[in-house]
Amino acid sequence: MSTVPHPELEAFRREFPILQTRTYLNSCSLGALGTRSMGYLGEYQALWNTLGASAWYELWMGRIGHLLDRVAWLWNARRSEVALSPSVSGAVAAIASAVDYSKRNKVVVADLDFPTLVYQWLARHDVEVVRVPSDDGIGVDPARWAEYVDERTAIVATSHVFYGTGYVQELGPVAKAARAAGALFLVDGYQAAGQIAVDPRALDADVYVGGPLKWLLGGPGLAFLWVREELIDSLRPTVTSWFGAANQFAFRVDELEYREDAGRFSLGTPAVPTVYTALGGLEVFAAAGLEKCLERTKALTEHLVARLDDEGWELKMARDPARRSAIILVRHPDAPGAVRRLAERGIIVDYRAGYVRVSPHFYNTPDENDLFVDALGSMR
Ligand SMILES: Cc1ncc(COP(=O)(O)O)c(C=O)c1O
Structure with a gap:
């Protein structure tokens, strides 16, 4: 059971078209474009x-x-x-x-x-x-x-x-x-x-x-x-x-x-x-509640870190939860290749030298974290 709070914020997923078609876990590069922005x-x-x-x-x-x-x-x-x-x-x-x-x-x-x-x-x-x-x-x-x-x-x-x-x-x-x-x-x-x-x-x-x-x-x-x-x-x-x-x-x-x-x-x-x-x-x-968004992003981070730890991936990040945030680097022998193959499955992440970089945001879900971890594992 995941302990990610504020499931009601998942209603905001409807506002982001990319979340309908992709597992988008790259908000530290570029946040998703929402219908409010498009309306503006x-x-x-x-x-x-x-x-x-x-x-x-x-x-x-x-x-x-x-x-x-x-x-x-x-x-x-x-x-x-x-x-x-x-x-x-x-x-x-x-x-x-x-x-x-x-x-x-x-x-x-x-x-x-x-x-x-x-x-x-x-x-x-x-x-x-x-x-x-x-x-x-x-x-x-x-x-x-x-x-x-x-x-x-x-x-x-x-x-x-x-x-x-x-x-x-x-x-x-x-x-x-x-x-x-x-x-x-x-x-x-x-x-x-x-x-x-x-x-x-x-x-x-x-x-x-x-x-x-x-x-x-x-x-x-x-x-x-x-x-x-x-x-x-x-x-x-x-x-x-x-x-x-x-x-x-x-x-x-x-x-x-x-x-x-x-x-x-x-x-x-x-x-x-x-x-x-x-x-x-x-x-x-403002509509979702800033505090709630931050709490949810943090919890999604901890959920993803726990999953990756369980699967034995080496992470480049602070081990003290107070010092880490939603930019997670997973050591990988072929990070560009992994990112490409994940994209073929509709999972959008990024890479930096030697690492797959994944960044969940409040609009993501524990299921999406799981999808990413399972897909990464299956390509091992
Ligand atoms: C921490 C940090 N500072 C600055 C920048 C770049 O700033 P700008 O392109 O707006 O000058 C980035 C871009 O990724 C960044 O991550």
């Missing part, structure tokens, strides 16, 4: 077709505001603290451009962070990038951050959930090390938001970035950015845009006056189709 996309196209440019001023801008309201809800944040950016790379680049590296020229990251985060500073000749090592290739000992962060550190930047192992970092000690040194603390939460609870202020972060593509079911084209309200005024991005300017439609070219809120980190015209699909994605969580 229809609205977007209809407005474009009927109103032309006035859709932009009158209605699309309003939808951008609705999306920001939802992001603030998702992250328990103030509306003034959230903004959109074209990608996580863009959001981090804007923040990184607001920091003075002349007195503090060190940025501390983790060996296991996603490359695009680290590249923001590897690309600079005036910054030394220091990587906190992983002892086991799965996570980073939280106590190690304090060894690497010092008074030369401008920024501590790391993931909430490591993309390669699903490891959930204990961020308290990282925040503490950054605070003690007077460094900015930036968290890349792309693999966290939507599958684990996120409250950037409670995490003591200064900046938190994420996006709709994966767990938040909103597709590619945007990222979400949160900046601690007390810091916004002191951060003046040099990677910037007219969307970051106060009174942008005054079209002033004699001076740049930043917006007072986190919108000052915006980078140009946002991808409006994604504004619409992201709204649809976040509405699913």
